[in-house]
Amino acid sequence: MTAISERRQLAYIAAQASDARVNVELETEGMTLNMGPQHPATHGTLRIVAKLDGEQVIAADPIMGYMHRGYEKLTEVRTYPQVTTLVNRIDWLGSFANEVPFILAAERLMEVEAPPRAQWIRTALFELSRIANISLFLGDMALQLGALTPAFYAFRDREFVLNQIESATGGRFHPNFDRIGGLKDDLPKGWIAETKTAMVKLRDFCDMLETLVTGNEIFEARTRGIGVIPAEVGLSYGLSGANIRASGVDWDLRRDQPVGLAWNEIDWKVWTHPDGDSFARFWVRLQEVRESTKMVDQLLDGLPSGPIMAKVPRIIKVPAGEAWVSTENPLGEMGYYVVSQGDLVPFRVKIRSASFNNVSIVPWVLKGVYVPDIVTILASLYFILGDIDR
Amino acid sequence: MIDPALGTLAIELAYWQETLIKVGVVAALVPTAALILGYVFLLKMMSFMQSRLGPMDAGPFGILQLVADGAKFLQKEDIFPARADKWVFAMAPIVVLVSTMLVYVLIPVGPDLVGEAVDTGVFLALAVSSISVIGILMAGWSSANKYSLIGGMRAAGQLIAYELPLVLAVVGVVIQAGTLNLQGIVAAQATGEIFGWGGIGSPFILTQFVGFFIFMIAVQAELTQTPFDMPVAESEIVGGYQVEYTGFRFLTFFLAEFGTAFAFAGLAAVLFLGGWWVPGFEIDSPWLNVLGPIVMFIKIMAVSFFIFWFRFTYPRFREDQLQALAWKVLIPLSLANIVVTGVLKVVF
Numbered sequence A: 001m002t003a004i005s006e007r008r009q010l011a012y013i014a015a016q017a018s019d020a021r022v023n024v025e026l027e028t029e030g031m032t033l034n035m036g037p038q039h040p041a042t043h044g045t046l047r048i049v050a051k052l053d054g055e056q057v058i059a060a061d062p063i064m065g066y067m068h069r070g071y072e073k074l075t076e077v078r079t080y081p082q083v084t085t086l087v088n089r090i091d092w093l094g095s096f097a098n099e100v101p102f103i104l105a106a107e108r109l110m111e112v113e114a115p116p117r118a119q120w121i122r123t124a125l126f127e128l129s130r131i132a133n134i135s136l137f138l139g140d141m142a143l144q145l146g147a148l149t150p151a152f153y154a155f156r157d158r159e160f161v162l163n164q165i166e167s168a169t170g171g172r173f174h175p176n177f178d179r180i181g182g183l184k185d186d187l188p189k190g191w192i193a194e195t196k197t198a199m200v201k202l203r204d205f206c207d208m209l210e211t212l213v214t215g216n217e218i219f220e221a222r223t224r225g226i227g228v229i230p231a232e233v234g235l236s237y238g239l240s241g242a243n244i245r246a247s248g249v250d251w252d253l254r255r256d257q258p259v260g261l262a263w264n265e266i267d268w269k270v271w272t273h274p275d276g277d278s279f280a281r282f283w284v285r286l287q288e289v290r291e292s293t294k295m296v297d298q299l300l301d302g303l304p305s306g307p308i309m310a311k312v313p314r315i316i317k318v319p320a321g322e323a324w325v326s327t328e329n330p331l332g333e334m335g336y337y338v339v340s341q342g343d344l345v346p347f348r349v350k351i352r353s354a355s356f357n358n359v360s361i362v363p364w365v366l367k368g369v370y371v372p373d374i375v376t377i378l379a380s381l382y383f384i385l386g387d388i389d390r
Numbered sequence B: 001m002i003d004p005a006l007g008t009l010a011i012e013l014a015y016w017q018e019t020l021i022k023v024g025v026v027a028a029l030v031p032t033a034a035l036i037l038g039y040v041f042l043l044k045m046m047s048f049m050q051s052r053l054g055p056m057d058a059g060p061f062g063i064l065q066l067v068a069d070g071a072k073f074l075q076k077e078d079i080f081p082a083r084a085d086k087w088v089f090a091m092a093p094i095v096v097l098v099s100t101m102l103v104y105v106l107i108p109v110g111p112d113l114v115g116e117a118v119d120t121g122v123f124l125a126l127a128v129s130s131i132s133v134i135g136i137l138m139a140g141w142s143s144a145n146k147y148s149l150i151g152g153m154r155a156a157g158q159l160i161a162y163e164l165p166l167v168l169a170v171v172g173v174v175i176q177a178g179t180l181n182l183q184g185i186v187a188a189q190a191t192g193e194i195f196g197w198g199g200i201g202s203p204f205i206l207t208q209f210v211g212f213f214i215f216m217i218a219v220q221a222e223l224t225q226t227p228f229d230m231p232v233a234e235s236e237i238v239g240g241y242q243v244e245y246t247g248f249r250f251l252t253f254f255l256a257e258f259g260t261a262f263a264f265a266g267l268a269a270v271l272f273l274g275g276w277w278v279p280g281f282e283i284d285s286p287w288l289n290v291l292g293p294i295v296m297f298i299k300i301m302a303v304s305f306f307i308f309w310f311r312f313t314y315p316r317f318r319e320d321q322l323q324a325l326a327w328k329v330l331i332p333l334s335l336a337n338i339v340v341t342g343v344l345k346v347v348f
Helices: A002-023 A071-077 A080-087 A095-110 A116-144 A149-169 A191-214 A217-223 A231-236 A278-301 A354-359 A362-366 A371-381 A385-389 B015-049 B065-075 B086-106 B121-129 B132-142 B146-177 B182-191 B209-222 B247-272 B288-313 B319-347
Strands: A031-035 A047-053 A056-063 A321-329 A332-340 A348-352
Touching (some): A031 B146, A047 A362, A047 A371, A056 A371, A071 A080, A080 A095, A095 A321, A095 A332, A116 A149, A116 A191, A116 A278, A116 A371, A149 A191, A191 A217, A191 A278, A217 A278, A217 A371, A278 A371, A348 A354, A354 A385, A362 A371, B015 B086, B015 B247, B015 B288, B065 B247, B086 B121, B086 B247, B121 B146, B121 B247, B132 B146, B146 B182, B146 B209, B146 B247, B146 B319, B182 B247, B209 B247, B209 B288, B247 B288
Antiparallel strands (some): A031 A047, A047 A056, A332 A348
16 A cells, blocks of 8 residues: 555656656746835835746735824824824825815815915915925936936925925924814915915926936836826726826816815816826826916915904814815825714724825736836836825 | 057066066055045035035045045945855955956056056957956845846846947957057057147047947946946845945945946047047157156046946936847947948058
């Protein structure tokens, strides 16, 4: 009995060995490459597990959660005014824009409306945070492609915007300026003129990047036709913001979903690009920054006078109910689903952040590309880790 | 033409004394050159281009910053990855540095100031410079790191691809000069004439501008500098073959990188810009032993300026794109250049 099974075993081993001898020249072994959680191209702690054949990606999986801070749960033990301090830190580069949809949702539940001046200032600060956020992307994209210099220009020129945000709100990164029913303060003296000067500088920055980066042949060779996302695929993955507009979808919540802010009162344009590749995503964002600077100019010109705070009770208790408000944030659609039970604190807050959906397309779009293109595609999708993990 | 055996300086030294001096000079020159290029271009010029100040505190204008950095590197722990092939890992930076040093031996900076005036100087200089590929492959393989491996393989592929245009670009110069000897090439440029006027000789950049163009692109690729820095691509394979190196071994790679930049700039100066010869002097004038190094230094810094200017300005090519550039554009172009040069040489 044992002899037979041993003989079988030996025969099996011999067969395996002969198979191996035949296959040894034909089979190449794949390699699993861990990009991240500590990797310069992942803007923090995103981890991409890429299965490679040579330098070609067979499968790529984004693994997130290394920076999960539990904001949805934390909001349940914070009063409504305190929540803005938390949500500021979701997309840390455009933090004022994170506060707005939450405040709007709370206002909708309380049936309060901020006075027009507050709405216009909110819109202006919203656009300033968009400029601060995306101008850094414009430099960073070039940095990911190996050009060091534009990143420094981006940091330099973003500072003009951050200075304006700071002088209005007191915080460079985390303004915490939006209040239920209005704003914390009115604008300081001379702010409007200073901001307009800064906007001129930012337009110069956009012009410079257009010649320095988009006009560069190597940049075009690295980004054109790379990471193409067709419109229907992008929509089915829930992409939003510039990522979907770069695929030719004319969809901008600022125009399509009025939430009371001043976007519909001014004259501006939604930029789209038909290609859907990395270049298109860069190009659309570049145009958006320039458009935003023009929007800020118009908002400051047409700023209505009046109070900046509606009448709200000193202790804010939000009546029971549910509200969903989403806005077009720098990274895409960001929304809050707020459930209130008439308490000092929200019963439940669901945060829909843009980057989480934007990186969900990573396995689809990275399939079949080369290792260097992983970096350009990830950079062009533009996510912020705080916005993915929350 | 200078006979290398008969210098203009009448100093008699024993062979071992001479060799010792040469080795000492080259060994001192490589780190000095690397420090100069690193300070002037990597620290200061890049900072000014990027609206920064660069180092300001270490010494006047931050001049000692790289010395301080070097001292810091020396204090670092010498880490071997657990699964590294230890001997190969340790040898790799030395192989790269030795390849750099060997180029220095061959570059002349004066009628007598040359490590070894070899008759096949150009050929040997380009040959020894490509030894560094072996060191880089050793580093990439022995680190037992996937990023290193990818970087090492990319470096090998790229350096082999750009070795060809580098050599072929020089062939035009060799045809014109009629010699492979670097001193001979300098002399040929010094005695040349531009349409009958011999005031500044005839630097080969005027006739071999295509060759110069290709040579500089290939040098950029050999140095793995942007736009050809795919093998080290910080933003994606985080330094490639250098990933696992720390302290002194990393410093060796750094010295080799910048030392090689200096050496290639020197080769470009000798081959295309007239070398150490100063207009108005006889080719074997002893004064050129004093002025030659100064002229060479100025020319080297000018060429290096362009090398680093491109480095700080451009994004990088993808691996397949830079291979396509080498094989489909540069090599046919340099072959055409050789044909045209050869035909013109025969005709005139």
